[in-house]
Amino acid sequence: MIDDSPESVGGGVLFRIPLGGGLARALVFESHGLTGAAVTATAIVWAVRRSGELRVATHAQPSAPRVLATRPRGFMSAMVTDGTEVYCSSPDGPTVAVPLAGGPERVLFPAPSTALSLAPDGLVFVAGGAVRWAPRRGGATAVLAPSHGVAAIAVRGAYAYWAEQARPRGTLTGSLRRVHLAGGDVETLVDGIDDPDALAVGDERAWYAGTHFVPEARVGVVALGSVTIADRRHPVSESAVAVTSLLCEGPSLYVAGTVGHNIGGVVQRRPA
Numbered sequence: 001m002i003d004d005s006p007e008s009v010g011g012g013v014l015f016r017i018p019l020g021g022g023l024a025r026a027l028v029f030e031s032h033g034l035t036g037a038a039v040t041a042t043a044i045v046w047a048v049r050r051s052g053e054l055r056v057a058t059h060a061q062p063s064a065p066r067v068l069a070t071r072p073r074g075f076m077s078a079m080v081t082d083g084t085e086v087y088c089s090s091p092d093g094p095t096v097a098v099p100l101a102g103g104p105e106r107v108l109f110p111a112p113s114t115a116l117s118l119a120p121d122g123l124v125f126v127a128g129g130a131v132r133w134a135p136r137r138g139g140a141t142a143v144l145a146p147s148h149g150v151a152a153i154a155v156r157g158a159y160a161y162w163a164e165q166a167r168p169r170g171t172l173t174g175s176l177r178r179v180h181l182a183g184g185d186v187e188t189l190v191d192g193i194d195d196p197d198a199l200a201v202g203d204e205r206a207w208y209a210g211t212h213f214v215p216e217a218r219v220g221v222v223a224l225g226s227v228t229i230a231d232r233r234h235p236v237s238e239s240a241v242a243v244t245s246l247l248c249e250g251p252s253l254y255v256a257g258t259v260g261h262n263i264g265g266v267v268q269r270r271p272a
Helices: none
Strands: 012-018 025-030 034-039 043-048 053-058 066-070 085-089 095-099 106-109 115-119 122-127 130-134 142-146 150-156 159-164 174-180 187-193 198-201 205-209 218-224 229-237 241-249 252-259
Touching (some): 012 034, 012 043, 025 034, 034 085, 034 241, 053 085, 066 095, 122 150, 150 241, 159 198
Parallel strands (some): 198 241
Antiparallel strands (some): 012 252, 034 043, 043 053, 085 095, 095 106, 174 187, 205 218, 241 252
16 A cells, blocks of 8 residues: 555655556655656665755565655656666766676766666667667667667667657547667657657557556556557556656566556556
8 A cells, every 4th residue: 555645645656566466566666756666676766856865775665765866856757677787877977887786887878868778788769869878787788779869768679769758749649659779760550649758668569658648557568569569548647647657677567657646556457
């Protein structure tokens, strides 16, 4: 259960939803807001909006976090971890690697990244008007594709997938696209979706969501094909939560967002 008092409104919450069925669980609740999150099989990393802290805890003890770093302006929602380091940035700082065990940070890119994902041999991120690849230990970057309003990115297999918003934003103007990690033409998988701000990709499905509040905010799910995405169902909903991050790790989908009103611990998974 999570706090469902009036004071919880505007707070941040991280849910774990079993993809195979079962009850969702609220792992983290931050009354001062949560801007982003990253997970591994054993660890949870998240950023607190008001304090600007980057925190880490185990799945077994999410209520006992350690502070890894602090930024005056906080951290952006884009962050990812490989279990050894968390890759992230503040709005006005470089993209860095912060050791989960503690220690000095490493600068990977001099500009902030608006989207991040792990690749098998590196890191895919959005900065400087392009979708880029870089080795995790730092070094020269390679441009995979131009960036036109990329809000979130996820790597699965040999492809980088991303959620793209039209400029100016409007109703049903968003798209999901992908490019091969070796480069090549950008493929449009689906368009005409509503303001996708968050994206997670599994072996057979992709999930997307927006940060806008609606009476029942929804996470869209689509089936991955070789070139196209179809079946725009909405089997997972999180009442009154504006989603800022989606993460797929193992058999679970993690949903991070902002509480719009008293949610009373209501999260449900609908049959696909």
